[in-house]
Amino acid sequence: MAELQDEFDTPAEAGELGGRPTTATDARRVPGAPRPEPAAGREDAFGRARALLDAHPVADGHSGLLRALRAMPYCDLESGDGGVETDVPRLRAGGVGALFWSLHVPDDRDGDRAVAAALEQLDLVRHVAARYADDLRLVRDASETADARNRGRIAVVVGPASARALGDSLGALRSLHALGLNVLTLAGTPWAGEDGLSTFGEQVVREVNRLGILADLTGAPEATARRVLGLSKAPVVFTRSGARALREHPENLGDGLLAAVGAAKGLCLVPLAAEQTGTRVRDVVDHLEHVRNVAGPECVGLAGTYDTSAAHPEELGDVSRFPRLVAELLDRGWADAEIAALTWGNVQRALRGADFTARASR
Template identity: 65%
Template sequence: MADLQDDLHPAAEAGRVDEPYPEEAVVVGPEVYEPVSDPDDAPLTRARAVLAAHPVADGYSGLPQALRRLPWYDLDLGESSVDADVPRLRRGQVGAVFWSLHLPEGHDGDRAVGATLEQLDLAKAVVAAHAEGLRPARTAGQIVDARNCGRVAVLFGPAGAAALGDSLSVLRSLHALGLRVLTLAGVSWAGEAGLTRFGEEVVREMNRLGLVADLSHASTPTIRRVLALSKAPVMFTRSAARDLRPHPANLPDELLAEVGEAKGLCLVPLTAEQAGPTVRDVADHLDHIRTLAGPECVGLSGTYDTRSAHPRELRDTSCYPSLIAELLRRGWEEADVALLTWGNVQRVLRGADFTAHAAQQRRPPSTATIAELDG
């Protein structure tokens, strides 16, 4: 974990966050999209062509935890013990992936802080050991840079709220070490009753830092309060439509509509438990959420390497073109597919960074404690 100390004072990034959103200079390989006239071959061919220009930004992967169980692995050559190695990420045309730092049940307090740091240390070491295929990233611009260099961008998070140890200083340290997303659930200040005063201060400090709030598995009062309070877009890293599949992490229609109004992002997990046993079931959820929340508010969450069952057609990360082909068969416009796979995640990350820049001009780091606010 000594390597983590090097990141406590990261180098300043090039560019200014107060400039207008730049057009992304994405270098596209030889598979630039051309319309295809053969109706039998069109969907999968078109899917691969669209993904060549707008690859998948996968909102949730359990790979770090899965690798802890292996005595040896090589993600560059291929690793059959996991769902996502570099060759399959490339076949699936994945351009970016969020690596979960969530902990097993029972970790809280100081134990949760230490265990999250260990998870983060492992994740950073894995990326460093596979530098030919993977590259760490924190911002939308760094994701584009990684893609232009032929690497898959890896973002760290979500981590569980317990990782803070009820300390805003720990929150700032985790952000300095590379954490990008925090799940607001499972703690006293973000529970079934909603956010406490300290919980609201956590959200304000996350906005100031540029950390994205993840509201999957959060209670409805917490979701509604964060949607109202946060100045930056929020994400649901693993939530489908509850009206299609009753699961506690899935969202009812009224909440999906509220997510759309707040310009949040609902990332649909490709798991049988939450979305259904076939690729058509997953596409049904994407259709449903796009209709209710809008095309700017829906994305993809592979949820691979989490010990969850996946539809046979989506068994690992190489299978994303099959899902995109199904959407094209249903009449999705390529512009909406581009938002689904790539553009919506970019929007959320850019929004978080712009909000952070503005907030840092208005307020210093918060020194509030849970004892002062909730005691």
């Protein structure tokens, strides 16, 4: 690990975020209605998109950058030519203000080996954030995320990580949180299966609430998802789930579960992954609109899924392409306030909810 870390270069100075949103429109697209023609041309839509992202940057709910960096020890995140889909210039161009860094725990690791894999990546994320401190800042809650954005840094939220990294130990969970873990994926464990949560699984949910960790239910069986939605006192997230009504995929959510997410004020982060949401920008927007209409406008967000094994829709090939997506939303008639909630506000709400729950439990 030391040899890997020593290869990272020190970053150069980066510019600050700025700007203000434009005047909001109240137009909303009715499901099934024809798409309106762009009112002022594509260039105007891109200009408005960039202005919106200056004021309300993207909180990207899933990045596989850490896994990519482990395989590319010479990657320079400042130069913009490191062979990854996520680097500092692209993050700036894409209007990204916060990034959830996934900790990959290989499927063949369990017990102590799974814990070790998570610890290695926690060490790496801290090292990378320190090396690129002019651009990146590790954060623990909504207030630190907002402060990083206001200071021109990109906030790094650590997680999601597979709950297999706990080794079935609440002590390991507390230790991982002390080292920076903020999002935990419950799926893939024997205590969060097809029959719902075991007694230990319920203890994990209560403990993540107490610590202020967001519970991620991506890929969880429906019985487990519904039990966690009912048990958790903090908002629950799905860090990469589209709408199953539009595209069949095991990690996408059916309308019944989306409605339950809305009732619990959870958060569904729609992935920019072709397998889950389609091969075109308009397909991604279809999923965003479906989740918004079923769960509610405060319950939908974005997950880039960059630097994972996922292929991406055309025109959304790397993290710099979020303005293209926002331009499509404007063409569809999304109001500025709805886009601001989608890109930034809804993730902030979930982080605030986790922090409030943790403070209330102490």
